[in-house]
């Protein structure tokens with residue numbers, strides 16, 4: 001048994017037990033009214049009123065506990081609530097039985113037989129109503145049946161013995177059936193939770209697999225495959241809504257020399273740091289950054305004009321500059337830290353209108369930034385380039 005499914009089953013059974021309380025208590029209010037009327041032919045009304053009043057009061061208390069449980073019950077205190085609930089149910093059974101024994105005239109067979117009928121009816125209702133919990137069923141079943149049987153056998157004469165015998169036969173059969181149906185009921189609740197948990201686990205695994213299929217394992221950025229899909233979608237959206245869209249491709253400068261100087265593991269760490277800085281800037285809804293390949297990254301910026309994207313690129317370059325990751329062997333003039341070159345293009349005034357044309361255009365701009373000495377942003381409007 002997996003513990004949390006077992007615990008959930010236990011809590012569900014307690015909740016189901018409480019759920020029956022309101023209906024059952026209303027039924028008890030009706031029942032005691034009818035029983036009191038029936039006994040009013042042979043017993044003083046004032047005493048009957050006390051008895052019926054006690055049962056009515058307890059029924060109302062039980063209804064209140066149902067609402068209190070809904071408000072204050074939780075996973076930790078649920079079994080305590082169940083014990084309290086069973087205690088009240090037990091007392092209810094005792095009060096019924098005391099009344100039966102006190103008010104029944106021993107010389108009136110119809111009253112003796114009627115006790116048998118009431119006891120069978122009550123215990124049947126408690127068994128059926130609380131199939132999920134043997135404890136709950138028995139907390140009423142036992143106090144109402146056992147004393148009644150003893151009383152009827154001892155003092156009820158032949159009519160009482162018949163009634164007692166009926167209760168015994170009924171009780172043995174009911175308990176046997178109750179045990180079986182309780183087992184099946186609990187099992188079905190358990191299987192239901194187990195099934196739900198299994199579905200949840202599968203959903204989580206599917207989500208993880210889905211995430212893995214979209215992510216780059218080193219930097220945790222989106223991978224090229226997902227980038228390609230997203231770019232096509234964003235271009236379609238931009239065209240439909242006649243909105244601008246920009247693409248930035250950037251690449252670490254002299255990264256081969258970095259790896260040669262500091263080793264591949266440091267190279268990986270450097271890529272991770274650059275990815276984190278870039279990711280921290282990609283904050284608008286719809287913006288997207290991906291590792292395009294090796295030491296090359298791509299950023300999609302929907303709904304932004306070219307000058308905004310150039311500003312973004314400059315900002316990214318500045319942030320990387322301030323990170324000041326040492327790069328002693330870079331070929332960038334007068335610099336001893338890691339730098340990047342960026343190519344910026346856009347959909348509206350760029351040369352291309354398809355994903356591959358846009359990538360090509362950003363790549364050309366990036367190549368131009370490299371050619372012009374690296375550590376700079378190049379964008380194709382007016383063939384301009386900005387050095388950091």
Ligand SMILES: Nc1nc2c(ncn2[C@@H]2O[C@H](COP(=O)(O)OP(=O)(O)OP(=O)(O)O)[C@@H](O)[C@H]2O)c(=O)[nH]1
Pocket residue numbers: 218251252253254255256257259263264265266267268271293294295370374
């Ligand atoms: N550590 C590490 N290095 C990588 C990874 N992917 C690509 N590289 C290295 O990145 C380097 C790229 O070299 P080049 O294409 O010559 O580019 P570059 O040295 O940055 O030169 P420029 O782009 O012209 O400035 C190669 O040495 C690759 O091995 C990676 O995941 N981890």
